[in-house]
Amino acid sequence: MTPKDADVSPQTAWMLAVRDGRDREAFASLFDWYAPRLKGFFIRSGLPDGQAEEIVQDVMLTVWRRAASFDPHRGQVSGWIYQIARNRQIDVIRKERRPVPEELRDEVSSEPDISQMLAVDQEVQQLKQALARLSPDQRDTIERAYLGELSHTEISAETGLPLGTIKSRIRLGLERLRHELKGMR
Numbered sequence: 001m002t003p004k005d006a007d008v009s010p011q012t013a014w015m016l017a018v019r020d021g022r023d024r025e026a027f028a029s030l031f032d033w034y035a036p037r038l039k040g041f042f043i044r045s046g047l048p049d050g051q052a053e054e055i056v057q058d059v060m061l062t063v064w065r066r067a068a069s070f071d072p073h074r075g076q077v078s079g080w081i082y083q084i085a086r087n088r089q090i091d092v093i094r095k096e097r098r099p100v101p102e103e104l105r106d107e108v109s110s111e112p113d114i115s116q117m118l119a120v121d122q123e124v125q126q127l128k129q130a131l132a133r134l135s136p137d138q139r140d141t142i143e144r145a146y147l148g149e150l151s152h153t154e155i156s157a158e159t160g161l162p163l164g165t166i167k168s169r170i171r172l173g174l175e176r177l178r179h180e181l182k183g184m185r
Helices: 005-008 010-021 022-045 048-067 077-097 114-131 136-147 152-159 161-179
Strands: none
Touching: 010 048, 010 077, 010 136, 022 048, 022 077, 048 077, 077 136, 114 136, 114 161, 136 152, 136 161, 152 161
16 A cells, blocks of 8 residues: 555555455455445345355455456445445346246246336336436445445545535435435335
């Protein structure tokens, strides 16, 4: 880490150490930080505990393998890792939705109704669109708070912004999301 990098979060410093030096201790720290947060993210999205743990392992393995592609100038390490996680989750969902040969199908299907799956997909798309319409500052702060599971104080420490600014961005961003998504349910 160079003196210029002294301003980066511990997570970014760990990621840079993994990227630049294949530092196993830094990777262990990254794993310890992100694994429980990713698992919670997957469980909240409806995946069972075992499957969530499996995906977390895959995601963190991908982080190790693709560390060279991390660029702190293009975004936060949390955003980079959560993008990998989201892509992996989509892959798992797609794999589960593939048609099964007739002879392998169960008599009684325990799969959710297709209309429910479509409704969830629509809601996810609407949420993504609503998030995209937020200002970059609001979106980044909300993603750190809800996807990164950081407290307001942790976000303030990472960004160097006053705590009041962080709270205002989250409050205003959530109000705008509520307004954008009012007709969803």
